[in-house]
Amino acid sequence: MADAADEPSRKKRRLDSSVSPPPLRRKMQVRDSPPKVMKSPFQLTRITDLPPASNVDTISxxxxxxxxxxxxxxxxxxxxxxxxxxxxxxxxxxxxxxxxxxxxxxxxxxxxxxxxxxxxxxxxxxxxxxxxxxxxxxxxxxxxxxxxxxxxxxxxxxxxxxxxxxxWGNMAQAVWKSPLLPLCSNSTLPAQSEQMGNGAKFKVDFLNYLRAYDSKRRICKPLIEQLMKYDFSEIRAALVGSVPGKQDMESDSKTSWGWAGLKNVLMSVPVSGPEPDIVVQISSIATLGQNDKWLDKTLFEVLKTSKNLKSKPKFHIIFPTADEIRRSLNGYASGSAIHTKIQTPAQAKQLQYLKPMLCHWAGDGPQHAADSLTVIKDAGRKRAAPHIKTYIRFADKTRSTIDWMLVTSANLSKQAWGEAQNPAGEIRVSSYELGVLIWPGLLGEKATMIPTFKTDTPPVEGKEAGELVIGARMPYDLPLVPYARGDEPWCATKSYQELDWKGMAYRLE
The missing domain is CATH 3.30.870.10 (Endonuclease Chain A)
Structure with missing residues (x-):
């Protein structure tokens, strides 16, 4: 009798219990799941005089x-x-x-x-x-x-x-926004804060950056005290900054600046390509020296750094020519924000070693007609002259995947990145700069970062099930167009008689 009375309750328990599919079925579901998509962590700014199709996913x-x-x-x-x-x-x-x-x-x-x-x-x-x-x-x-x-x-x-x-009008620019940061229960930093790219490490470096302003006077202390109360754990990015002054490479500082700080970050970044392309795209090239010693042995040596591969990247530098400035939305006026010097014998020597690496911003001049078989990936920014600064490591010469991307205020200059290390083990940096570096492994397992054009959302065709596909919004077209023999970079300290599209010449007083 007792067994019969308990039967309904046993049936009820069986009906209410969760049912798990067989292990084989679960594996099939994972394998068949579509690729996951993540929009670009960097956005381009809206361009006033471009049509909506060129301003998708942009920000003002x-x-x-x-x-x-x-x-x-x-x-x-x-x-x-x-x-x-x-x-x-x-x-x-x-x-x-x-x-x-x-x-x-x-x-x-x-x-x-x-x-x-x-x-x-x-x-x-x-x-x-x-x-x-x-x-x-x-x-x-x-x-x-x-x-x-x-x-x-x-x-x-x-x-x-x-x-x-x-x-914020007709110049190409980029923006990185953190997630909204909530208040945390206490302001102590977690023990794992040394892990490059996580929110706790970002918080350490960001607050140390702000503290640099207070070395001689009280400026950022109230902001520092406020931000100590906030939880940065949702941030997945590495801070790359510069503060003026000398720093000792052997010091136990929690945060390094200039090229030393960039090197510390890149030592934690895994890369995938055996023949990488590193593209430096800037709005100013300062005096780097009559030979390539600083560029090659200091900055480029740092940009080669990675966690896992010792490869020899090919370097490219994107900088506009006078023709591209003339045809930009603001005409010659765009050139007021873009700088390099090519007039003295010393400057000519610098141009001589830079020239083989130089590539166009737009690359669509009549003298550079593309091969009819070449597929141009249009970023929609040819006519928006570049004030943006990006440093990108592409995994290989096809430039179809990205190992890391840095958006920063830092141009190609010793003032921004720091001089070469002196015999005393010190680096001298002159300027305040700030940027954010992101690589796919920060954002998820089985992640790939790919260039996107005119949108922040990456395509997923050909990607594996379960793969995380991250967009990287491109400000310039691919493939790159190298400078031809007669091409020269725009020089804001030189007069140009040829009229821009607005009918204006460029004459220095």
Whole structure:
């Protein structure tokens, strides 16, 4: 009788119990699952005079600052237009947001400093801060926003544009945004904070970067104290920064700067290609020396670094010619933000060793007609002159996959990356710079990063089931177009008589 009475309850338990498929069936489901897709962690900025098809997935300053939940903004940059900055905030709260502007105009009589002081008179909620600038030839070149919000969240935006309308209009630029960072239960850093690319390590390096501003005066301490309270664990990126001054390579500093900091990051990055292509795309080439010693033995040697392979990459440098400046959306005016010098004998020697590596930004001039069989992957930025700076390691010469991508304010210069190590084991860096480096393994297992064109979303054709496919939004077309024999880089200190598309010549006074 008892057995019969218990039968209904046994049946109920069997019906309510979870049912697992046989092991073989589970494996089939994993194997047949489609590839996963992740949008590019870097975005391009919206270009005013390009059509919507060239502005898919792009971002504007108003997109970043227009949220009415923003309560405080720290704006770090080289050039600033405060009217333009304030106009980007939501109109209902722009007078209430606490705005801190960090600049590098340290000379009392500097026109840039006087202009900022005059602009700030209109905005009682703006506080100006002058960065400590110990190096004579250094600049405060970092481009960053730090936002604190009313919903107890914070966000970091690292980008390539000066805070002026010109840079956010028709110039090619890039933006990296952190996830919204919540408050954490306590401000202590986890033990695993030394693992490159995780959020805890990013937090260590980011706060150390901010501390560099406070070496002689109190500037960023209030921001540091706030950010200590936030949880950075959702960030998957490595910070690559520069701060002015000398650093000892043997010191036990938690964070290294300039090329030493970049090397520390790349030592943790696994790479895949035996014949990699490293493409350096910048808006300025400084004085590097009459021979290639610094470029080859310092910066390029660092860019070769990886966790697992000792390969010999081929290097390319993307920089526009005068023809590409003439045909850009702003014509010759675009050239005011793009710099290298080619006029003196010393500068000519530098150009001589750079020339074999130089490639076009647009590469669509009449003298460089593409082979009819060549498939051009169009990034949609030919006419938007480059102020963006990217350093990309492609896995091989097909450039179909990417081992790592760096978006930064740092151009091709000793001031930005640091001099070669001196006999005392020191590196001298002159400028403040900031960038973010990402590689596919940070974002998931079985991950591949591939170039995307006119969209942040990568295609998945031909990818394996279960693979994570990450987009890397490209600012330039592929394949690259090398300089021809008669091509020269644009030089803003040289006059050009040939008219741009607007009918203007370029003459220096």
């Amino acid at each position: 300053l108003k997109d970043i600052l227009g949220d009415p939940l923003i309560s405080e903004c720290w704006e770090f940059n080289y050039l600033h237009n405060l009217d333009f900055l304030m106009d980007a905030f939501d109109e209902d709260v722009r007078d209430l947001v606490k705005v801190h502007v960090v600049h590098g105009f340290w000379k009392q009589e500097d026109p840039g400093r006087l202009n900022l002081l005059e602009q700030a008179k209109k905005y009682p909620n703006i506080t100006l801060h002058t960065a400590y600038m110990p190096e004579m030839f250094g600049t405060h070149h970092t481009k960053m926003l730090v936002l604190v919000r009313h919903d107890a969240m914070a966000q970091i935006i690292i980008h390539t544009a000066n805070m002026i309308p010109f840079d």
